[in-house]
Amino acid sequence: MVQISELPVNLANQIAAGEVIERPASVVKELVENAIDAGSKQIQIDFVDAGLKKITVQDNGSGIPSDQLDLAFTRHATSKIKNERDLFNVGTLGFRGEALASIAAVSHVEILTDSAGQVGQRAEFSAGVKQLQEKAGAAVGTRITVRDLFYNTPARLKYLRSPRTEIMKIVDIINRLALGYPHIAFTLKNEGRILLKTVGNGNLKQTAANIYGRNIAEKMISLDDADQDFEITGLISKPEITRSTRNFISILLNGRYINNFQIVKAVLAGYGNNLTDKHYPFAIIKIKVDPLLVDVNVHPTKREVRLSKETQLCRLITKTISQKLMLSDVQASGSGNL
Ligand code: ADP
Ligand code: MG
Numbered sequence: 525m526v527q528i529s530e531l532p533v534n535l536a537n538q539i540a541a542g543e544v545i546e547r548p549a550s551v552v553k554e555l556v557e558n559a560i561d562a563g564s565k566q567i568q569i570d571f572v573d574a575g576l577k578k579i580t581v582q583d584n585g586s587g588i589p590s591d592q593l594d595l596a597f598t599r600h601a602t603s604k605i606k607n608e609r610d611l612f613n614v615g616t617l618g619f620r621g622e623a624l625a626s627i628a629a630v631s632h633v634e635i636l637t638d639s640a641g642q643v644g645q646r647a648e649f650s651a652g653v654k655q656l657q658e659k660a661g662a663a664v665g666t667r668i669t670v671r672d673l674f675y676n677t678p679a680r681l682k683y684l685r686s687p688r689t690e691i692m693k694i695v696d697i698i699n700r701l702a703l704g705y706p707h708i709a710f711t712l713k714n715e716g717r718i719l720l721k722t723v724g725n726g727n728l729k730q731t732a733a734n735i736y737g738r739n740i741a742e743k744m745i746s747l748d749d750a751d752q753d754f755e756i757t758g759l760i761s762k763p764e765i766t767r768s769t770r771n772f773i774s775i776l777l778n779g780r781y782i783n784n785f786q787i788v789k790a791v792l793a794g795y796g797n798n799l800t801d802k803h804y805p806f807a808i809i810k811i812k813v814d815p816l817l818v819d820v821n822v823h824p825t826k827r828e829v830r831l832s833k834e835t836q837l838c839r840l841i842t843k844t845i846s847q848k849l850m851l852s853d854v855q856a857s858g859s860g861n862l
Contacts, residue, residue, distance in 0.1 A: 534629060534652040537599055538677065541626035543824040547684055548575025549693035550825070551631075551670050554623035556701055559583035560708065560779075561604065561616045564665065565724065570713040574687035575694060576673050584665040587639030593647055593657060597633075599625035613815045617780060622824065628652050630680070632671040638662040651676050695719055699735050700774050700781035703808050706731040732759055732808060736772070740765060740806060745852050747809070749844035754837050755812035756844055762852065763795050766803035773807045778815060783827050787811075790838035794845025809841060 531539070545551060552569060559567045562585025572578040588596050595601045602621030605611055611619070627633060629652040638644035644662030648655040674680040684690060691714060702710045702722045709724025722734045733741035744759040758776075775787050791807050792799065799805065819830040831837065 537625050537629035537652050540599060540622065541629045544622050544626045545630060547693060548579060548673060548690050549697050551579050551627055551673060552694050553697045554627065555581035555668055557617035559585055560705055561618050562586045564708060566709045568711045569698060571694065572715050574690040579670045582667040587664050587666055588637045589639050590642055590645045593645055597624045597628050597649055611821060614820050615815055627670055630677050631673045634669040636660055636662045637666040638664050640664050702731055702735060703774055704776040704779045704781060728759060736806060745848050747844055747848060749840065751840050753813060753833055754840055756841060758808040758810045760845055761806035763798035766799060766805050768802055770804045773804060776810045777829060778812060782829050786834060786838055787841065790841040791845060793842040796846060
């Protein structure tokens with residue numbers, strides 16, 4: 525006779541981890557999103573060996589109260605939503621309560637955390653099981669160190685790309701999060717060497733300069749438009765400044781970096797026929813919308829979302845970009861006549 529049995533929690537977490545934690549960049553994304561949700565103003569990321577040997581994320585956010593450390597590493601435990609109503613009104617980057625449990629299931633994790641008015645705590649987890657928790661001096665905030673990622677899931681290690689590609693994916697996700705949160709100062713280091721540093725003064729153009737270089741950022745045009753449902757801000761390059769990849773187009777919906785082909789198409793449509801074939805602009809499109817119009821609960825990594833009134837949004841984006849480009853053309857030719 526068959527015997528159906530419930531899997532041990534650690535094994536269940538290891539299986540679930542496969543969906544959320546695909547590669548080192550997924551760990552970086554989840555830890556940094558947690559730091560953002562915790563209200564941090566400074567976030568430092570350092571990694572060794574393309575993130576496989578070590579990833580450290582240090583923030584100065586709210587910290588985790590000592591009696592809730594275990595819960596933080598429990599799957600489906602979260603401080604960000606409480607009921608079904610909240611699920612359709614998500615105002616944070618996280619809400620699934622899966623990341624820490626998933627990361628801990630496939631690595632060795634050390635956490636040092638201190639929330640205001642509490643004694644700091646240090647704890648270690650291996651393959652999802654807590655090894656120790658002790659009092660420890662710490663500044664308010666959280667530092668999480670992830671070592672030997674995928675050491676217990678060798679198949680996942682084999683699936684990874686070259687270190688260079690894995691590092692590029694880490695840099696890419698931090699670039700997008702930094703563009704989404706210009707009031708946070710990000711520092712990204714590869715084995716102590718600075719790859720990216722943003723000022724964190726809230727100025728999007730300056731953040732874009734930190735990422736793409738001053739030459740490009742200075743020539744970008746600011747967007748600012750709205751209809752009854754959507755608010756669009758951001759920066760776009762003129763059609764002369766392009767690259768042969770769409771990677772420099774970032775769509776940020778309520779601070780979340782998302783993949784959305786329709787919106788990217790709407791951005792390109794705004795350029796009309798001013799772009800040369802297979803050339804794509806730099807664009808940072810920040811969309812603010814009532815969370816009730818967005819379903820974030822489509823995919824574990826939350827990179828795809830379902831959006832009501834997407835067609836209306838796309839029209840607004842195309843319109844605002846084409847108007848801005850036209851205006852900048854007029855201004856440019858006007859100044860040329862002086
Ligand atoms: P989620 O972000 O979906 O809630 P996680 O597994 O990523 O799930 O985190 C679980 C909980 O641990 C969070 O809801 C939050 O309360 C707490 N937490 C995680 N990281 C941090 C952090 N850097 N600072 C403060 N709290 C944190
Ligand atoms: Mg999270």
